[in-house]
Every structure is written in structure tokens, then in C-alpha cells.
Amino acid sequence: MQVTLIPSTDKPWDGIEVYSYELAKRLSKRNIKVIGIRVGIKDDVKYVNQNFKLITAGTPNYTKGLGYYYRVFRAITKNYREINSSEIIHAIGGYYSAIEFIPFKGRKIVTIIGASSLREKKKSKRIIRTIYSSLIYKFAKKYIVPNEFIYKEVKEHYHVNNLEIIPLGVDIEGLTVSERKDVLKEKLGFEPDDIVILYLGQLVHGKRLPELLTAFKKVSEKISNAKLVLVAWGYLKDQLMELATSLNIKDRVIFKKPVPYCERKYVYGAADVLTMIGDSFGDGGVSSAVLDGLGSGLPIIVARGSPNILVVKDGFNGFVVNPSNPEEIALAIMKAVENREYLGKNSKYIAKELDWDLIAEKILKVYKEIY
Structure with missing residues (x-):
């Protein structure tokens, strides 16, 4: 069997790229x-x-408006013959719109990794998002969604069938470190006995960072x-x-630049607790940082009502x-620090149920069922 993944990369950055990359690794191993x-x-x-051929399509460097969508469409048409030789064409998120109306011999599958309509609080904006999403997700043979939040939104408002829930995976192997935690802390510039409370994500509204x-x-x-x-x-x-300065904690709040995907394990490995308390910037998906936190065996603090509660159980992990x-x-942070060994062990327990190897098997089963 041959599968085309859109988009793809060998150096992932965002959640869509991580999904495609981890899936490609597991499929190619099989x-x-x-x-x-x-x-x-x-x-x-x-x-x-x-078994994993990565094709970069040179396109005009458009970055504004619909420019990037054009670039994706151009990349597809430039490589039509190669894509058309695949039994399965699997697009992730809005990238599916680039293949929606293009005829291929293979079966089209889309993973709706997040429902953008869920992030809108204003009814008018949500309606617009819903209409847009219901238009771009059409004609796929199968629709994969990662959880019941997105399942409900897609089922009720996007007017598509053939839905299946397959969770996002955890890259347990890629998050495994051989160094002790104190050694990793020293490498990152901390004292071996420092208690590291980690936030990994964007510094934007909705993440509850002032709180x-x-x-x-x-x-x-x-x-x-x-x-x-x-x-x-x-x-x-x-x-x-400025807030850290006014709170007199400037010397204890450290800002570090994001690290390459392959190096993230050292940051998680040095941490004692992961915090992800944002509650108004999501699109129904579980945070990729939370999933990495599970695989790294960290206690995790999350917001009530966010999708992250699907994998973080209060008092358990x-x-x-x-x-x-x-x-x-x-x-909660102090309780997590005090009970970090117990809570972290339970995070790893949950992570094992979401290992990317298991998730890839479920997706491969879908491929075989529809082709």
C-alpha cells in the first residue's frame, strides 16, 4: 500500500505537522x-x-490572504501523478480543501484535528466558521476526529458522515531520555535541586499566563x-x-526560546510539573504539549472545561x-510538586494507551477497511 500525507515534514512544528510526521514514521516502519x-x-x-519519500514543491512565496492556500493547491497539482499513484490520500485539517475537488484513483481521508468554530464565542463568527468548515470538508471517504468534542461539532454542524474517533498520539519513544533529571536541569542552566514549573506554548491571550x-x-x-x-x-x-517584575519574581521566571521538535524531550525531562491552563484559545483538540507531558511522566495542571481534561484526571495524573x-x-501546583512521583507515574500510564504505535495501527485499519 502507498499513502500520501498532506502536509508533511521531517521537522514538525505545529500540531498538524506533528500528527503527519509521527504517522509517517509509524506507517513507513510497517x-x-x-x-x-x-x-x-x-x-x-x-x-x-x-519507505518515506518527502517531496518539497517549490511555489511562489505568497504569505498573505489566500496565498498559502494557493501554494498548497499548486504543490498538489505539481505532484498530481505521484499522488495519484497512492491508494490512500490522507490530508490533515484544512489542507484537505486543496484536494477536495481533485479526482484521484485513491481514497481520500481527512483528519479534522481541530474544529475552528469551537474557538469562537460570538455567535455570528461561529456561524461563519461553521459554514466555512462545512464547505471545505466534503467528499472524503472517511473522517477521523480525535475526541468527542470535535466529533459532536462535526457531526451536528459540518453535515458529514463516516466519522471515527481516533485520539491524537503520544510519542513515548521520542520523549525518552537517558540522563537524570538533575543533569538535564544543569544543562539548561538551572540548579540540580530547582523545582521547574514548565509552560510550553505560545505567549498569547487565552493561555491564562497572567494568572x-x-x-x-x-x-x-x-x-x-x-x-x-x-x-x-x-x-x-x-x-x-513587566508583570514578573511588578510581582518581584523576575529572577525566578525564565523565558526560553522554543526548541526543535527532536530536542523537546530534554525540556520536559528537566521539568517537575507542566502547566497548561488556557481555556479560550482552543479548537477542541488536546494540547500537543499536554500529550508530550504525559509521555514524559509529568504531573499536569489544566483548565476546567478544556479538552485537556480528556487526558488529565483530577488527582490522578x-x-x-x-x-x-x-x-x-x-x-494545585504545590500539590503536584509534593506528589509528582505518583502523579507522573499515572501520566505515563495514560500515555501508554495513546502511544503513537497504537494510534497508527488504528489509522492503518481504517485505510484497509475503505480501500
Whole structure:
């Protein structure tokens, strides 16, 4: 069997790229031929391994408006013959719109990794998002969604059938480290006995970062060696630095640039607790950082009502909090630090049920059923 994945990469960044990359790795290990298509400036072909062929399609460097959508469509048409030789053409997210009306011999599958309509609070904007999504997701042989939040949205509003829930995976193998935690802390510039509270994501509204810093102020008063480490980028950095200064915790709040995907395991490996308390910037999907936190065996603090509660069970592998209540957040962090061995062990237990090898088997089963 040959499968085309759109988009594709060997150096993933966002959730869609991670999904495609991890799936490609697992399929190619199972002797499935994988053709990956990505947009670039110059044409290029690279074999990630003997079964995973990554094609970069050179396209005009349009970045505004509909420019990128045109580039994806151009990449598809440039490589039509190669794609048409595949039994399965699997697109992730909105990239599916580029193949919707193109006839292929193979079966089309889409993974709707997040429903953008879920992030809109205004009814008018949500209606627009829903209409748009119902138009771009058509004519697939099978629709894969990662959880019941997105399943319900797609089922009720996108007017598609043939839905199947297959969760997002955890790359347990790729998150495994051989070094001790204290050694990893020293390599990242911390003291071996520092308690590292980690946030990994964007510095943007909706992530409840001011509340996190306010909560950490309370934590730092109880745990003298605690450090809040934000491995992130975004437009709120200056504002958050000012807040840290005003709270008198500037020397204990560390901002670090995002790391390459293959190096993320060292950041998680050095952490003691992961915080992801955003509650209004999601699209129904479980945070990729939370999934990595599971695979790294970390206690995790998440927001009540967010999709992250699907994998973080209050008191079992972390805590579920009201993200607008710094007192509650601080208490949860301190309890997580105190019980980090027990909670972290349970995170790994949940991660095993979501291992990418198991997820890839479920997706491969779908391929075989429809072809």
C-alpha cells in the first residue's frame, strides 16, 4: 500500500505537522510506502527513510490572504501523478480543501484535528466558521476526529458522515531520555535541586499566563527553589516580563526560546510539573504539549472545561483548576510538586494507551477497511 500525507515534514512544528510526521514514521516502519507533500521555495526530494519519500514543491512565496492556500493547491497539482499513484490520500485539517475537488484513483481521508468554530464565542463568527468548515470538508471517504468534542461539532454542524474517533498520539519513544533529571536541569542552566514549573506554548491571550504568573508568585513564597520556565514565543512576552517584575519574581521566571521538535524531550525531562491552563484559545483538540507531558511522566495542571481534561484526571495524573483563580492554581501546583512521583507515574500510564504505535495501527485499519 502507498499513502500520501498532506502536509508533511521531517521537522514538525505545529500540531498538524506533528500528527503527519509521527504517522509517517509509524506507517513507513510497517512497510507502507509514504509520500509526503510539503510547500517550499524550491523543488526537492528527500528520503527520510527507505519507505518515506518527502517531496518539497517549490511555489511562489505568497504569505498573505489566500496565498498559502494557493501554494498548497499548486504543490498538489505539481505532484498530481505521484499522488495519484497512492491508494490512500490522507490530508490533515484544512489542507484537505486543496484536494477536495481533485479526482484521484485513491481514497481520500481527512483528519479534522481541530474544529475552528469551537474557538469562537460570538455567535455570528461561529456561524461563519461553521459554514466555512462545512464547505471545505466534503467528499472524503472517511473522517477521523480525535475526541468527542470535535466529533459532536462535526457531526451536528459540518453535515458529514463516516466519522471515527481516533485520539491524537503520544510519542513515548521520542520523549525518552537517558540522563537524570538533575543533569538535564544543569544543562539548561538551572540548579540540580530547582523545582521547574514548565509552560510550553505560545505567549498569547487565552493561555491564562497572567494568572499563571500571579499563582507562581504564591508558589514561590512556599517553595523557595521553584522556577517558572516558559519555553515559548508570542506578543505577550514584554507584558509578562513587566508583570514578573511588578510581582518581584523576575529572577525566578525564565523565558526560553522554543526548541526543535527532536530536542523537546530534554525540556520536559528537566521539568517537575507542566502547566497548561488556557481555556479560550482552543479548537477542541488536546494540547500537543499536554500529550508530550504525559509521555514524559509529568504531573499536569489544566483548565476546567478544556479538552485537556480528556487526558488529565483530577488527582490522578494532575489537577483540573479554575484558570481565573490564582489561589486554586497555586494550590494545585504545590500539590503536584509534593506528589509528582505518583502523579507522573499515572501520566505515563495514560500515555501508554495513546502511544503513537497504537494510534497508527488504528489509522492503518481504517485505510484497509475503505480501500
